[in-house]
Amino acid sequence: MAMPVIVADSVEHALSALADHPDATVLAGGTDLMVEVNDGRRTPTQVIAVGRVAELTGIRVDGHAEGATIVIGAATTFARLERGPITELAPALAYAARTVGSPQIRNAATIGGNLATASPAGDSLPVLVALGATIEVAGANDRRQIPIVEFFTGPKRSALAPGELVVAVHVPVRRGPQDYLKVGVRNAMVIAVASLAIAVDLDARTVGVGLGSVGPTPLGAPDACARIAEQARWDTDHLTVDPAAAADFADQVAAAARPIDDHRGTAEYRRNAVRVMAARALRRCGR
Amino acid sequence: MSEIYVLRVNGEEHAVADAWSGESLLYVLRERLGFPGAKSGCEQGECGSCSVLVDGVLVCACLVLAASAVETEIVTVEGLQPAERGEMSDVQRAFVETGAVQCGFCTPGLIMAVHALLDHDPDPSDLVVREAISGNLCRCTGYGRILEAVEVATRRRSGGPGSGVGARGVSGPEVVAE
Ligand SMILES: Cc1cc2nc3c(=O)[nH]c(=O)nc-3n(C[C@H](O)[C@H](O)[C@H](O)COP(=O)(O)OP(=O)(O)OC[C@H]3O[C@@H](n4cnc5c(N)ncnc54)[C@H](O)[C@@H]3O)c2cc1C
Ligand code: FES
Ligand code: FES
Numbered sequence: 001m002a003m004p005v006i007v008a009d010s011v012e013h014a015l016s017a018l019a020d021h022p023d024a025t026v027l028a029g030g031t032d033l034m035v036e037v038n039d040g041r042r043t044p045t046q047v048i049a050v051g052r053v054a055e056l057t058g059i060r061v062d063g064h065a066e067g068a069t070i071v072i073g074a075a076t077t078f079a080r081l082e083r084g085p086i087t088e089l090a091p092a093l094a095y096a097a098r099t100v101g102s103p104q105i106r107n108a109a110t111i112g113g114n115l116a117t118a119s120p121a122g123d124s125l126p127v128l129v130a131l132g133a134t135i136e137v138a139g140a141n142d143r144r145q146i147p148i149v150e151f152f153t154g155p156k157r158s159a160l161a162p163g164e165l166v167v168a169v170h171v172p173v174r175r176g177p178q179d180y181l182k183v184g185v186r187n188a189m190v191i192a193v194a195s196l197a198i199a200v201d202l203d204a205r206t207v208g209v210g211l212g213s214v215g216p217t218p219l220g221a222p223d224a225c226a227r228i229a230e231q232a233r234w235d236t237d238h239l240t241v242d243p244a245a246a247a248d249f250a251d252q253v254a255a256a257a258r259p260i261d262d263h264r265g266t267a268e269y270r271r272n273a274v275r276v277m278a279a280r281a282l283r284r285c286g287r
Numbered sequence: 288m289s290e291i292y293v294l295r296v297n298g299e300e301h302a303v304a305d306a307w308s309g310e311s312l313l314y315v316l317r318e319r320l321g322f323p324g325a326k327s328g329c330e331q332g333e334c335g336s337c338s339v340l341v342d343g344v345l346v347c348a349c350l351v352l353a354a355s356a357v358e359t360e361i362v363t364v365e366g367l368q369p370a371e372r373g374e375m376s377d378v379q380r381a382f383v384e385t386g387a388v389q390c391g392f393c394t395p396g397l398i399m400a401v402h403a404l405l406d407h408d409p410d411p412s413d414l415v416v417r418e419a420i421s422g423n424l425c426r427c428t429g430y431g432r433i434l435e436a437v438e439v440a441t442r443r444r445s446g447g448p449g450s451g452v453g454a455r456g457v458s459g460p461e462v463v464a465e
Contacts (some may be wrong), residue, residue, distance in 0.1 A: 004290070004308035005292075005308050005352065005354035005355055007355055007357065007358075027352055027355060029349060029350075030350045030352055030355075031332055031347075031350050032350065033352075034311060034332075034352060035330075035331045035332060035350070036312075037309045037352075038311060038330040038331065038349060039330070039331070039426045043309060044308075044309060046307075047308065047309075047352060047354075047355070049352070049355040051355070079344075085386075101422065102332075102334065102335065102421050102423075103337055103345060103400070103403075103418070103421070103422050103423020104332070104335055104345055104346050104347045104400075104422045105332055105347070105422060107344045107345055107346050108344075108347070108350060110349070174453040187421070188418070188421035188422065189333060189421065189422065190398055273365070279302070
């Protein structure tokens with residue numbers, strides 16, 4: 001009889017196990033899956049554990065200077081993203097990682113699990129939107145790269161096809177200030193009521209924004225970003241924004257939100273929170 | 288499901304037979320292997336009362352699929368002092384002495400969290416301590432005495448002055464000799 005829990009030791013092993021067991025459930029850190037298993041909402045019959053696959057658990061940098069890309073294995077935990085090289089290479093991602101759950105949760109929870117769960121509140125997701133990340137997924141026959149904004153297709157729905165694994169997250173290295181802001185009721189163990197990531201690229205002269213918990217999926221604010229990039233004054237090591245342009249940016253980012261009322265907050269509160277966070281984040285990034 | 292798998296808990300191997308494959312490590316430890324130290328407060332990762340070390344990493348046992356923890360080293364609160372069973376660890380002693388234990392339900396999880404902290408950072412700042420125990424809920428103490436216990440254990444490990452509890456009393460304002 002087949003083992004109901006397969007501990008994969010390579011991506012190929014995991015993919016062939018997935019091909020053999022099309023109904024199998026992938027397990028990484030278990031922090032989303034086991035909650036559902038414990039309370040009986042999910043009863044997997046076949047589990048493929050990917051947390052120990054070496055190819056899935058590392059951080060490397062491809063290329064140099066402008067054009068460098070951080071490649072983060074899908075099973076890399078938030079504990080590894082909140083410290084170490086990511087604090088320099090993609091600081092907003094490190095900040096976001098540090099806000100996830102608690103130390104115990106961050107020691108287990110992975111960025112690939114955050115993506116596959118595809119909750120609009122997933123803390124890494126707005127950062128990946130702001131940075132313009134690409135998601136590398138692998139199926140039995142091929143690998144493909146999905147731009148982050150196309151990865152999310154609805155609340156808790158993604159472009160991941162049955163039998164596919166998230167393999168890695170490709171994050172462009174962007175030289176310039178970044179930030180992640182999250183509204184919640186306390187500092188630990190909080191699902192975002194609203195969150196915002198910002199990433200300024202001083203070389204490309206672009207501003208990226210990602211919004212969490214204010215729509216069916218993580219959202220970008222491309223119009224606001226394009227406009228502020230035109231209005232800002234760019235220097236080699238900073239950007240300067242005048243107050244009217246900053247206020248306009250905050251309004252436009254708030255307009256990009258598509259919030260709803262739920263038990264954690266009203267749509268109106270969330271939109272206002274986005275406006276406040278956008279203004280604050282831009283102020284912290286500029287002069 | 289009738290397959291057998293083996294878990295290494297506190298340095299010894301234990302076979303788990305006739306288990307449902309969806310069982311959490313917390314359930315298997317408590318109900319199948321006789322390690323009731325990790326407590327089941329929420330089974331959703333929120334309370335930290337089930338904290339254990341898996342390969343030296345602090346995790347919630349309720350969120351670990353037991354059968355996926357084969358070939359790892361699992362340490363529970365029962366395994367902190369394997370050589371001298373019955374004796375308390377330094378952190379446990381500090382909790383008792385400072386009155387950081389009331390009903391005790393949260394205590395094993397906090398003990399594991401504090402050991403994990405001090406083993407990596409022997410001299411944590413107050414903020415670091417607070418962050419390190421932010422995944423452990425206590426409904427009784429209000430945390431003041433827990434923070435004191437951590438301070439006492441830290442001072443004793445560093446062998447610094449005032450490493451006895453009496454040096455600052457069990458409650459009241461901070462008067463740490465530095
Ligand atoms: C107490 C608690 C607090 C939390 N707080 C936060 C928080 O503050 N912010 C936040 O964003 N999240 C939070 N979460 C949710 C959770 O920790 C994250 O979503 C985490 O990133 C999930 O990753 P995981 O590795 O644990 O996923 P798992 O639970 O292992 O898997 C989740 C889902 O993704 C699939 N999956 C996992 N890896 C892959 C892969 N490589 N390829 C394809 N599919 C895959 C699984 O099949 C499953 O459906 C919290 C959870 C708990 C229990
Ligand atoms: S029982 Fe595991 S965190 Fe509460
Ligand atoms: S002592 Fe009762 S929950 Fe902490």
